[in-house]
Amino acid sequence: MSALDTDPAYAAGHGNEDELDHDHDTLHITVGGYVTGFVLSVILTAIPFWLVMAKIFANPTVTTFVILGFAIVQIYVHMVFFLHMTSKAEGGWTWMSLIFALVLVVITLSGSLWVMYHLKTNMMLPSPEQMRNMP
Numbered sequence: 001m002s003a004l005d006t007d008p009a010y011a012a013g014h015g016n017e018d019e020l021d022h023d024h025d026t027l028h029i030t031v032g033g034y035v036t037g038f039v040l041s042v043i044l045t046a047i048p049f050w051l052v053m054a055k056i057f058a059n060p061t062v063t064t065f066v067i068l069g070f071a072i073v074q075i076y077v078h079m080v081f082f083l084h085m086t087s088k089a090e091g092g093w094t095w096m097s098l099i100f101a102l103v104l105v106v107i108t109l110s111g112s113l114w115v116m117y118h119l120k121t122n123m124m125l126p127s128p129e130q131m132r133n134m135p
Contacts, residue, residue, distance in 0.1 A: 029084060034081065034082070036081060037077055037080070037082055038081075040074075041077055041078065044070050044073055044074040045074070048066070051067065079098075
């Protein structure tokens with residue numbers, strides 16, 4: 001027997017299946033989970049479509065925010081049911097990478113909107129008098 005055979009860290013990673021410790025949480029992927037995710041996705045797509053087509057809300061801003069809420073819920077449904085991202089998967093590192101990506105997206109989008117806003121307000125536009133004199 002070698003020193004590697006008695007090392008618990010080596011045995012946990014290289015032993016046969018009967019010797020491995022099964023205390024960690026495993027992700028159970030089932031067809032029912034995919035069907036549930038699909039049904040929720042269809043519902044979360046159909047409701048905003050209906051809201052827009054039936055013009056349920058008089059104010060377009062309210063409709064936009066309601067659709068945004070449904071989009072956020074649908075993103076969560078996709079992450080859980082199709083990407084299998086839970087707080088227990090891979091020791092929580094998938095959530096950490098998601099948070100990091102979200103921070104980068106927010107910084108990029110807010111910076112882009114800020115630049116575009118200032119470009120619009122600070123652009124040199126011709127005055128109405130200059131527009132009349134143009135050929």
